[in-house]
Amino acid sequence: MAGSQMLPKVGIHDVAARAGVSIATVSRVLNQSRPVAPELRDRVMSAALELGYNANLLGRALRQGRSHSIGLLVPDLENPFFATLAQQVSRSFSRSNIDVYICSADNDLELERRAIGSFLGRRVDGLVLIPCDETLSAANVRMASLSVVTIQLDRLAKAVKTHYVGCDNRHGMRLVTSHVREVADLSRQPVVFVGAHPTSSSAHERLDTFAKAFPSAQRVLGSFSFEFGREAMERLIRQGLRAATVVTDADIIALGVIASGHSHGFAIPEDFRVTGFDDVGVSFLAQPALTTVRQPVDQMTDTILDIVLASFDADGQTGYVVKRFKPTLVVRDSSPAHDPVAAVDADARDGG
């Protein structure tokens, strides 16, 4: 059950034999780690080419103690925000010729543990983690951080010291609440929160900040998914809600909310205003385009690259980098700046 002919694996010895030199010379030519006489160099190069030599990175990593790769562990690839982060981390690191290997923990602590263990066993040079759970992932993150430079991304596990790169969720949510307050005050319509259970630091921080701004507002909690957004909205409508501003803590949830609103014949933003968080690709294509909070993803992933590269040189224990980027509010049609009617006009101008 394999190809027509699996080529016999060719190693550095084979190349050396064919070129009539020692393996050391081959290695030096291939890695340019020391000058080699032009004639030998050519012989080695063509031998390698003819044999189709492909270095065994296991041997190299074993010897060097470096694998030229990092691991990236996300809780769920189907969450488009994490997919975007993954793509962008790959992009940032590809510039430095460091392979990025992505794993999904599938929102499961045991899988998260296993994946981290495998990454460590394969001696990745760095580990970027988006922990599943604010408290329960702590042990997993700690295990990683003891062996390799570890950067938590977007979410932060409690009580474990590592580098962290994310956005200022409290600031982001404050942008939303103050944006939302104007309309809410004028219309005297309620503000409700639909978001993930605060079991991840980002959900936690966003919910906290919302609760401070609207202490008595109703809150419906669930998971980071389309389905939950939809169910939550169904429930609210079933409870008799007919007009409100719905603040969510993730675009995917907001999309579910909007879908449910539509399917019940409500108009957005006239009946319900909706806001998201993250600014994933789809959100500006939602109908209506989603007001949301944008995170500077490429700056974030560039910072991660910097941390990893810095960890290579200075292996003395410097402090931990903790970087929270300021997110920005992107006001779109799902929750217009002032009153819905004006916004509809703006939309018509824009679209027509």
Add this chain to the structure above:
Amino acid sequence: MAGSQMLPKVGIHDVAARAGVSIATVSRVLNQSRPVAPELRDRVMSAALELGYNANLLGRALRQGRSHSIGLLVPDLENPFFATLAQQVSRSFSRSNIDVYICSADNDLELERRAIGSFLGRRVDGLVLIPCDETLSAANVRMASLSVVTIQLDRLAKAVKTHYVGCDNRHGMRLVTSHVREVADLSRQPVVFVGAHPTSSSAHERLDTFAKAFPSAQRVLGSFSFEFGREAMERLIRQGLRAATVVTDADIIALGVIASGHSHGFAIPEDFRVTGFDDVGVSFLAQPALTTVRQPVDQMTDTILDIVLASFDADGQTGYVVKRFKPTLVVRDSSPAHDPVAAVDADARDGG
């Protein structure tokens, strides 16, 4: 620039020393590769536990010639269909304790080549590829297939023999065209195609089949992205199109089409009917819910697992597995079965 204290790496020798046995015994205990006297076994186990031993998988893989991992290379993680495939491949393989490492080629042939080279260098036990380009990826795929069991997924590179798992795109598109033809014939409205350039086999097959069914229909071609779907629809509307059935070859494109239609004030499905392909998670939340073609993703990834496992036992060159699953048509509101008015009633029944 590291943790408080990076623990010194503990190897099998350390465990052996602490347990007062030889490294062979340690290895045998840890892998249960041969029976060991209970007393020694316990000593080894507790020694390993106390030292926090974590096997170096590089050493193991080097020795065994197997890494207990496979690579999965996708063209673009931000395409939700590929994200779903990736997630599901991970799930299937996690049951067999084989790590799945995901890389994104970012739709770039050179990155694709590099990623495959790295996977091979790290001696993955199998490689699952979704080639970027039907013709230009051939060399990359071939390189992989010469070294390791290679399965092409969803897309098939021309003129290179490997295993293949995908869906019957022609059948899927025929389901769409015959579904669409009824309405089109009645309403005498045009049918247009909006889809990706036929540079991948799936795009190719879908376009082909559509063209056979509607030879004179207009076609707008671009990339597998929201943005393209939107631009294409903008262009069509600018050209004066006011009512039509828009057949797309991917849900993400369909979502772009719908968004653009909405933003110009058209009603869907009354003015424009729209169909997608793939049935990604968002599509049933689209407004209106998207008619699309569903691929049996979990069956597909289970098949991949079977192929890889089979390749472990029988390393004699058996033939290649080529499996095309029959997709199914999922009719939703974006393109109702018969006439739009009836469909709106159905929607109301369903939603209310």
Add this chain to the structure above:
DNA sequence: TGCGGGTCGGTAAAGGTTTACCCGCATGCT
């Protein structure tokens, strides 16, 4: 001419495992 130093090739060790092979011991059978 003799010697110091620089250049560059080779030899061998090291990195962490698994496993083929060997050996000692105990057991059981004749």
Add this chain to the structure above:
DNA sequence: AGCATGCGGGTAAACCTTTACCGACCCGCA
């Protein structure tokens, strides 16, 4: 009692690199 057998432990080789170290050679300078 003697021998075959088998169980279970250890030693060392092998997997594929990189690289420290050595040594040969050449050049230039005194």
